[in-house]
Amino acid sequence: MTFLGLRPDDYWTIATAILCSVACALPGCFLVLRRMSLLGDAISHAILPGLVLAFVLTGSRAVGPMLIGATLVGLLTALLSSVLNRWGRVPEDAAMGVVFTSLFAVGVLLIARYASQVDLDPGCVLYGLIEFTPLDRIVVLGIDMPRATFFLSIVTGVNILLLLLFYKELKIVAFDAYLATTLGINATLVHYCLMAVVAGTTVSAFESVGSILVVTMLIAPGATAHLLTDRLGRMLIWAVVVATASSIVGYLLALHWNTSVAGMMSTVAGGFFALAALFAPRHGYLSKVLNQAVLSLRIVREDVIAILYRWHEGGRAEGLDRESILSALGRGTLPRIALWRLSREGKIVAHPAGGFSLSTSGAEQARGLVRSHRLWESYLNKRLGLPADHVHAPAERVEHFVGANLRDRLAEEVGKQADPHGRAIPEK
Amino acid sequence: MSDFWRLITLGDPNTRVVLLGASLLGLTAGVIGTFTVLRRRALVGDALAHAALPGICTAYLVVGDKSLIAFLIGALVFGILGVLCISFIRSHTRIKEDAAIGIVLSSFFGFGIVLSRIIQNHPTGNRAGLDTFIFGKAAAMLRQDVLIIAIIAVVVLAAVFLLFKELSSLCFDRDFAATQGWPVFALDVLLMGLICVCTVIGLPAVGVVLMAALLIIPAAAARFWTERLSIMLVIAGSIGMASGAIGTALSALHFEYTIESRIVHMAVPTGPAVVLVATTCFLLSMLLAPQRGIIADLWRRYRFSTRIAAHHVLRALYEIGEVGGDFSNPVSFDALLRLRSWSAAALQRELDRAASRTLIRAVPGGFALTDSGLAEAVRLVRIHRLWETYLVSEASIAPDHVDRDADEIEHVLSPDLIARLEDTLRRQGRLPGAAGGAAASANAECVIPTSPHPIGGPQP
Numbered sequence: 046m047t048f049l050g051l052r053p054d055d056y057w058t059i060a061t062a063i064l065c066s067v068a069c070a071l072p073g074c075f076l077v078l079r080r081m082s083l084l085g086d087a088i089s090h091a092i093l094p095g096l097v098l099a100f101v102l103t104g105s106r107a108v109g110p111m112l113i114g115a116t117l118v119g120l121l122t123a124l125l126s127s128v129l130n131r132w133g134r135v136p137e138d139a140a141m142g143v144v145f146t147s148l149f150a151v152g153v154l155l156i157a158r159y160a161s162q163v164d165l166d167p168g169c170v171l172y173g174l175i176e177f178t179p180l181d182r183i184v185v186l187g188i189d190m191p192r193a194t195f196f197l198s199i200v201t202g203v204n205i206l207l208l209l210l211f212y213k214e215l216k217i218v219a220f221d222a223y224l225a226t227t228l229g230i231n232a233t234l235v236h237y238c239l240m241a242v243v244a245g246t247t248v249s250a251f252e253s254v255g256s257i258l259v260v261t262m263l264i265a266p267g268a269t270a271h272l273l274t275d276r277l278g279r280m281l282i283w284a285v286v287v288a289t290a291s292s293i294v295g296y297l298l299a300l301h302w303n304t305s306v307a308g309m310m311s312t313v314a315g316g317f318f319a320l321a322a323l324f325a326p327r328h329g330y331l332s333k334v335l336n337q338a339v340l341s342l343r344i345v346r347e348d349v350i351a352i353l354y355r356w357h358e359g360g361r362a363e364g365l366d367r368e369s370i371l372s373a374l375g376r377g378t379l380p381r382i383a384l385w386r387l388s389r390e391g392k393i394v395a396h397p398a399g400g401f402s403l404s405t406s407g408a409e410q411a412r413g414l415v416r417s418h419r420l421w422e423s424y425l426n427k428r429l430g431l432p433a434d435h436v437h438a439p440a441e442r443v444e445h446f447v448g449a450n451l452r453d454r455l456a457e458e459v460g461k462q463a464d465p466h467g468r469a470i471p472e473k
Numbered sequence: 474m475s476d477f478w479r480l481i482t483l484g485d486p487n488t489r490v491v492l493l494g495a496s497l498l499g500l501t502a503g504v505i506g507t508f509t510v511l512r513r514r515a516l517v518g519d520a521l522a523h524a525a526l527p528g529i530c531t532a533y534l535v536v537g538d539k540s541l542i543a544f545l546i547g548a549l550v551f552g553i554l555g556v557l558c559i560s561f562i563r564s565h566t567r568i569k570e571d572a573a574i575g576i577v578l579s580s581f582f583g584f585g586i587v588l589s590r591i592i593q594n595h596p597t598g599n600r601a602g603l604d605t606f607i608f609g610k611a612a613a614m615l616r617q618d619v620l621i622i623a624i625i626a627v628v629v630l631a632a633v634f635l636l637f638k639e640l641s642s643l644c645f646d647r648d649f650a651a652t653q654g655w656p657v658f659a660l661d662v663l664l665m666g667l668i669c670v671c672t673v674i675g676l677p678a679v680g681v682v683l684m685a686a687l688l689i690i691p692a693a694a695a696r697f698w699t700e701r702l703s704i705m706l707v708i709a710g711s712i713g714m715a716s717g718a719i720g721t722a723l724s725a726l727h728f729e730y731t732i733e734s735r736i737v738h739m740a741v742p743t744g745p746a747v748v749l750v751a752t753t754c755f756l757l758s759m760l761l762a763p764q765r766g767i768i769a770d771l772w773r774r775y776r777f778s779t780r781i782a783a784h785h786v787l788r789a790l791y792e793i794g795e796v797g798g799d800f801s802n803p804v805s806f807d808a809l810l811r812l813r814s815w816s817a818a819a820l821q822r823e824l825d826r827a828a829s830r831t832l833i834r835a836v837p838g839g840f841a842l843t844d845s846g847l848a849e850a851v852r853l854v855r856i857h858r859l860w861e862t863y864l865v866s867e868a869s870i871a872p873d874h875v876d877r878d879a880d881e882i883e884h885v886l887s888p889d890l891i892a893r894l895e896d897t898l899r900r901q902g903r904l905p906g907a908a909g910g911a912a913a914s915a916n917a918e919c920v921i922p923t924s925p926h927p928i929g930g931p932q933p
Contacts (some may be wrong), residue, residue: 076570077572080569080571080572080573081571082515082572082574082575083571083574083575085575086519086575086578086579090682119887128757131699132759132767132770133759133765133767134692134765135696135759136510136517137513138513138514138515138571139510139513139515139689139692139927140693141515141516142515142516142518142519142686142688142689142690142693143689143693143752143755144691145685146519146682146683146685146686146689146748147684147686147690147748147749147752149683149686149746150683150686150744150745150749150752151745151749153683153742153744153745153829154741154742154745154746154749155744155905157741157742170682178814182549190687234889255584257579257582257586258583260575261576261579261580262578263575263584264572264575264578264579265576266574266577266578267572268568268572268573268575270602271567271568271572272566272567272568281556286613299587302587302588302589302591302595303585303591303594304588305589305590307583307586308582308583308584308585308587308590309583309587310583311579311580311582311583311584311586312580312583312584312587313580314575314579314580314583315576315579315580315583316580318576320563322565322568328566328567330561330565330566333565351505417886429684
């Protein structure tokens, strides 16, 4: 029990944090997919008056009434926002902004009104003090555990159970609410049930961990998972993984710097999202940039050998000098890399008398390219009636994407004549 | 009561300062918030306010002292950084704007809390000043704070005044502005910068969440009153200013009430008071605004539906009279009831209403059209049948399918459209009279086309 200097209480805190994060991340995935992420933010602010009222009415910090009060106000937030949106024609985001800030103001006012009776610190509501959860303990099934851990494990269990039971309905409503309606699924009901789950989870989680962590865990794991996969099932699993990892790493870092645990977990979750946004294999920014660079390089390489093919076509035996090739391709770094790669691969060879010429393998590839180019020119000219002086530019772009199959079909369409400029179309 | 008097006369210099500061803040936020609400960026202000926290903490760590200017600069830097992050996520990944706002908001704020706890743990640290930035403490506003707010207000208002054309084209049609050669990205950043400045000066007074409210609520309220940006700016600014003033005034009053026979004084916190006054303005606007307000909307709908119901009564009487060949014969209640699918109560109500407008009169054995009622009925029946004839001849719809469609459109056809319908039908010889003849319309009764389908209410 001395791994990284952690004490048993630290493990309980980490377990609590993981349970809370997972409970939030699961419904959060659907919020992200349905573009309602900010409803989580709105609800977590708006429940303040619900908490205070439940507190005042029952005069105790009992979990039940607070849960009910806050869930009701949470649902009210969703409901009022859509009423303002439909009846008042207020834009959706502004409607949400009006509702949750007003409810929050009511909450702060109520706290001031009942300051003598209510022991609610807005600061505690906001950041939470998850590091103190092990102090309040309960014995369940012979295990002495923090009350929050027990409570949150029930919440997480309920969320997982609901997810498994209504997976199909949630999935259809998330991706195509109209289809769901035609299939006889009540999309509105599913929507408000989801809102109720979000509100309930938010309330039960934030009592121990603070609303800021709840907002992060509702949105960040789902959004990170959305960048990593295209399938809902895997997205949910990734979200759980991200939520768990954020909790553990966040706790260890917070311990190291002796700072707010909830704040650190939020920061780490935001960091994970940033990593995914940059480096995710298919949807990350850098991989997109990289893919584009690879594609650009391929196009420039193909342009180089096509230029050399045309150079030799006139019967010239000497090579084309480097300078002409580079200037034909608009200079820059990519053509230099292309020349270097092509000569390393033996597609082009340096001519003894200076300049480059095509090798046998290079000539073969170039023939295919120029064939694509001229077939496409003929096709545009004959079938679409584009004038001969307008077909070069589109063919120059399309040639890189016309494969052998398409070439054969184009050849069938346009026959064996020369291209619109009178040049021979290379044979296969 | 003396409390109230001191408030009205602004006797308390401290209240005067806070009142001025809150009003200026409301004015600035209302004006700048108008652009964000129209640009559908309402919650960006919320994100900005949250993202400013780490900036404030960093400024404290760097400067090592509670300097408002340093706080403002730090908050501005992080606020702009947050907005740039949101815009990067939105335009370069598949994550949508809402999630982008949420992530930036929560992780920046989380980072701010991390920093503030580190400051607190620092031996020389004291974050008493930092907490006010989260929840706000308007009562602590000093003369120099108000001076800064006033300067920022002047800067923001001047920028909006000078760049009015550019900002309005940015809000309504960003692509159009771009094709006109405006530097839209720079303008967007400028707008965000203005929001940032405004948010940052508001933080110490009203706090993170309620600052977002000041940006959104006055603008959303102003939208109900007008369709013009310049007027909307004035109204939003006024609502913001009034909320600031009234809210501060309310919070300066000390309410007394009794709990369990103890007298308790309650000091209303300024921030929530300001916001709730703004919310009240919003609710009143939503209900009462003449064009877009809910009550006006309901009233228009009510008027429209009663007009339609009156039309139905008149046309039903005419059609029954037409079959009988005499419009002065009484038509029984039951005959009317059978003609359309309306309830007896609704029919009775509409008959009473039409009678009170002397369009019909009760005669022994039923109802009959008066002269004015007959004229109106003739007009309606004519429109109805013109449309039916048009549908049958031009849209090739079967004669027994056109009644329902004409039933809906007869209430909304405009006079010039009716004239064109007549002209078209005359030219085809489906209506007696010469094409283009205006004289024919005067003697309307003779050119009522015959119904293309049998009359007699809903067919079994």
